[in-house]
Amino acid sequence: GNGLTQVRSYSRWYYGHRHDALEAIGRVRKIHTRIIGTLPDGTPYRADDPALLAWVHLTETISFLDAWCRFAEPRMSQIDRDAYVHDMARIGRLLGADPVPDTEFEARRQMQRSRVMLTCDMRTDTVRDLLLDQPLSLPGGRATQRLLMQAAIDLLPFWARRLHGIPSSGPGMPAVSAATLGMARTIRWAFRN
Template structure:
């Protein structure tokens, strides 16, 4: 979730309309962890909550999206309820979480499991207003490819990447593990997404240093967050 979430933010920033909406309305600079907590809560409720709780969470997000609209510096109009923008945010998120899980998860999914995850996420996307969200790996890959002509680097996207990766508001003790998570998030991005954001590609170093450090850190996080077991009587 940590690595996938960072990857999703970086990938989503490449859509100029989606990034303009985030920059103008999300307050990610002033309260980045609050925004992350709200997003995490939504994912948790729609994944593990009751159907009623999930529906309430969806309705709340849709109400927030109704208020998010404006015009980019280039004069392009955006509105967060636009199904096309919602679709981009959705596919970038699903692809990122699935990619991170397959590389760093304790139990990677087989092909059927990947398709099932994408299909489950499609139910939430449809409730939010996405039209015909992808429901398997082939559809997800096709949808990502279909968005690529719309993607480009903007000043807002580069500033967001710089803030997320280099200047997160964290105490010094948390900086080292965060750097490992961020480096691994970047390493999972395809080259076509890295270049516009001016993110490095370091073949050899990524395989021998970055990924092993990512595996070690995610194993440590899983161990630290595992539920405690009651002591035997």
């Protein structure tokens, strides 16, 4: 089928039936209500803050879409890309995020507007290092992990890599993308067979 069918079938597989999805969303919302704190500058925060949830939802939606388009369906139509963002918007709203974009254009515009609020400090450095150094059990071991991590880094917008001090693959980016795409195709083939 077309890209929309593939993305939607992935979403159905991941989230299960609507009832299961709503139960999971309810559990996540309950957890969010218990996460509160104060930033080092004294600013209070809550994990159920609609604007904070909107940023998390936005970055997940765009990241998943970019990864899908790069490694699964490079020619995904704009109609299907917008349909994916629209489908994800329903989940974001159920989680309490606000504002939530309904098209890819709106999502990218919202991301640009939100950049001014971003900071990088010791806490974000710690999370970055944890994510990049997390041992994974993958066929191929550490080499596969490095390849996948570099592919994920290369998906980040330039400004995000610069903010976190993470270099892209540079001239090696096409090779990293090709190797990751080949790995993704092999995994999809293995699951189909």
